[in-house]
Amino acid sequence: MPDAGGQSHKTDVIIIGGGPVGLFAVFELGLLGLTAHVVDILDRPGGQCAELYPEKAILDIPSRMKVTGQELTNDLMAQIAPFNPTFHFQQMAEKIERLENGHWRMVTDIGTVIEAPVIAIAGGGGSFMPKKPKLDRLDEFEGKSLFYAVRKMEQFRGKNVLIAGGGDSALDWTVNLNPVVAGMSLVHRRNEFRGMQATVDQMYALVNQGKVNLAIGDILRMNGENGQIRSVTLKSAEKGEFDVPCDAMLAFYGLTMKLGPIADWGINLENNRVPVSTESFETSTPGIFCIGDMCSYPGKLKLILSGFHESALMAHACFHYARPNQKLRFEHTTSSSSIQAKLGVS
Numbered sequence: 001m002p003d004a005g006g007q008s009h010k011t012d013v014i015i016i017g018g019g020p021v022g023l024f025a026v027f028e029l030g031l032l033g034l035t036a037h038v039v040d041i042l043d044r045p046g047g048q049c050a051e052l053y054p055e056k057a058i059l060d061i062p063s064r065m066k067v068t069g070q071e072l073t074n075d076l077m078a079q080i081a082p083f084n085p086t087f088h089f090q091q092m093a094e095k096i097e098r099l100e101n102g103h104w105r106m107v108t109d110i111g112t113v114i115e116a117p118v119i120a121i122a123g124g125g126g127s128f129m130p131k132k133p134k135l136d137r138l139d140e141f142e143g144k145s146l147f148y149a150v151r152k153m154e155q156f157r158g159k160n161v162l163i164a165g166g167g168d169s170a171l172d173w174t175v176n177l178n179p180v181v182a183g184m185s186l187v188h189r190r191n192e193f194r195g196m197q198a199t200v201d202q203m204y205a206l207v208n209q210g211k212v213n214l215a216i217g218d219i220l221r222m223n224g225e226n227g228q229i230r231s232v233t234l235k236s237a238e239k240g241e242f243d244v245p246c247d248a249m250l251a252f253y254g255l256t257m258k259l260g261p262i263a264d265w266g267i268n269l270e271n272n273r274v275p276v277s278t279e280s281f282e283t284s285t286p287g288i289f290c291i292g293d294m295c296s297y298p299g300k301l302k303l304i305l306s307g308f309h310e311s312a313l314m315a316h317a318c319f320h321y322a323r324p325n326q327k328l329r330f331e332h333t334t335s336s337s338s339i340q341a342k343l344g345v346s
C-alpha cells in the first residue's frame with residue numbers, strides 16, 4: 001500500500017526510481033552497508049519492465065537465458081530484501097534542497113520528507129505520468145472530482161464513481177473499488193477490453209449483478225460546476241448522446257514518460273538526460289548521482305545490464321559521501337564473510 005505521505009525519514013541514499021536499475025542500486029549500496037529509500041510515482045517496483053512489458057522475455061540479462069520483465073522485477077526484489085529498503089510508491093520526487101550540513105532534503109508531492117547525504121537518480125525515461133482525456137474543462141475538475149490514480153480508496157467511499165478506460169487499471173479499479181462505492185459506471189469506447197481475462201470476467205460478473213453500469217460510447221464532455229463533476233455526456237452509434245451521472249471520475253488512459261521535476265533541480269541536462277562522469281556516475285551537482293536510462297555519457301547504451309554496472313560504480317562513489325571518515329575496502333561476495341552475513345548466506 002502507498003504510504004500516506006507527510007512523514008520524515010533519514011537514510012544514506014535517496015534513490016529516485018524503482019526500475020530495475022534503482023532496485024539493483026539498493027543491492028550494491030547494501031553490500032557496502034549503506035541504506036536506501038526508493039521513491040517512485042508508480043504503485044509498484046519494476047519501472048519499464050513491470051509497466052511496459054511484464055510478460056515479454058528479456059534475453060540479454062547475463063546468465064539468464066530468458067526472463068520476463070515481471071520475473072526480473074520479482075527476483076531483484078527478492079535479492080534486495082535482506083537490505084530492507086523503504087519504498088515510497090505513488091509519489092513524485094518533487095523538490096530538493098541542500099541543507100547546511102551538506103546533506104539533501106527531498107520532498108515528494110504528498111509531503112514525504114527524506115534527508116540523506118546522497119541522491120541517486122534512477123529515473124529511466126522519466127516519471128510515468130497519466131495520459132489525459134482530450135476533453136475541455138480538465139483544469140476545472142482535476143484533483144477535485146477528476147483523478148488519474150487511486151491514492152486512497154477511502155476517498156471514493158460512498159461516491160458514485162465513473163471509471164473511464166478499457167485496460168488493466170480501469171478494470172482492476174472497477175473490481176477493487178466496487179465494494180466501497182455507492183454506485184459505479186465503467187465507460188469505454190467499445191465493448192472489448194484489453195485487460196487480463198480473469199479481471200474482464202470479474203467486471204462482467206459485477207455488471208450482471210447490477211453493481212456496475214457498463215456504458216459504451218465516446219465521452220464528449222464533463223458536466224458540473226465549481227470543480228464538482230455531475231455527469232459525463234457520451235455518444236454512441238446506437239444510443240446517440242446520453243448522460244451518465246457521477247460525482248467522481250477516474251480516467252485510466254495509459255501512461256506516458258516525462259522528465260518531470262528533475263528538470264528543475266539545477267542539474268546539467270543534455271537532451272533531457274543527465275550527463276555523468278563514467279568513473280562515479282556523479283552529475284554536475286556534487287552529491288547527486290544518475291544511473292540507468294536517464295544518464296548520458298559517450299557510448300551509453302540504454303540496457304538493463306549497463307544500469308547494473310553503473311549501480312556498482314556509483315555505490316562506491318556514494319560511500320565516500322555517506323561515510324566520509326571510513327575507508328572502503330573492495331570485497332568479493334564469494335569471499336567476504338561480512339557480506340555473506342548481511343545476505344544471510346554462509
Ligand SMILES: Cc1cc2nc3c(=O)[nH]c(=O)nc-3n(C[C@H](O)[C@H](O)[C@H](O)COP(=O)(O)OP(=O)(O)OC[C@H]3O[C@@H](n4cnc5c(N)ncnc54)[C@H](O)[C@@H]3O)c2cc1C
Pocket residue numbers: 016017018019020021022039040041042046047048049052053057058059060091092093094122123124125126127128259260261262291292293294302303304305307
Ligand atoms: C518494450 C521494451 C523492451 C525492452 N527490452 C529490453 C531488453 O530486452 N533488454 C534490456 O536490457 N533493456 C530492454 N529495454 C530497456 C529497459 O527496460 C530499460 O533500459 C530499463 O528499464 C531502464 O531501467 P531504469 O531503472 O533506468 O529506468 P525505468 O525502468 O524507466 O524506471 C524509472 C522509474 O523512475 C520513476 N521516476 C522517474 N522520475 C521520477 C520522479 N521524479 N519521482 C518518482 N518516480 C520517478 C519512473 O516512474 C520509473 O518507474 C526495453 C524497454 C522497452 C520499453
